[in-house]
Amino acid sequence: MNHREWPVWLASLDDEDLHFLKRFLVASGSLKEMAEQYGVSYPTVRQRLDRLIEKVRVADDATLTDPFERRLKILIAEGHITVSLAKELLALHRAGRKGSKTND
Numbered sequence: 001m002n003h004r005e006w007p008v009w010l011a012s013l014d015d016e017d018l019h020f021l022k023r024f025l026v027a028s029g030s031l032k033e034m035a036e037q038y039g040v041s042y043p044t045v046r047q048r049l050d051r052l053i054e055k056v057r058v059a060d061d062a063t064l065t066d067p068f069e070r071r072l073k074i075l076i077a078e079g080h081i082t083v084s085l086a087k088e089l090l091a092l093h094r095a096g097r098k099g100s101k102t103n104d
Contacts, residue, residue, distance in 0.1 A: 012059035012074065017052055024049070051077050068093050 013021070027033040035045045054077035064070045072086040081089075 007060070009056045009060040012055065013052075017055070020048065020052060051079060 023037060024034060027037070031042055031045045031049065035042045038045060055074055058064065058070060058073040058077055061070075061073075064073065069090060072081070072090055075081045076083055076086050
């Protein structure tokens with residue numbers, strides 16, 4: 001199966017996510033083993049897995065129809081932006097969309 005046939009949630013994963021997921025599977029889901037492989041603490045690996053889980057949930061959420069909102073939620077899950085910044089950007093996005101509809 002090539003990436004064009006992948007489910008949306010799987011296609012949303014980048015190379016780093018896929019590599020982590022592969023190592024997780026090979027380690028039979030052992031976060032302790034993953035922590036040893038990465039040379040980090042168990043909580044660090046747990047946090048990485050939690051972020052990946054949230055990213056998959058967001059990508060697979062059929063109720064998210066706005067691509068901008070979906071991208072913001074993925075950025076939050078990845079830890080690239082804060083929730084407060086995402087809320088601010090989403091409010092600006094929605095205000096801009098509302099303004100453009102008024103001008104039509």
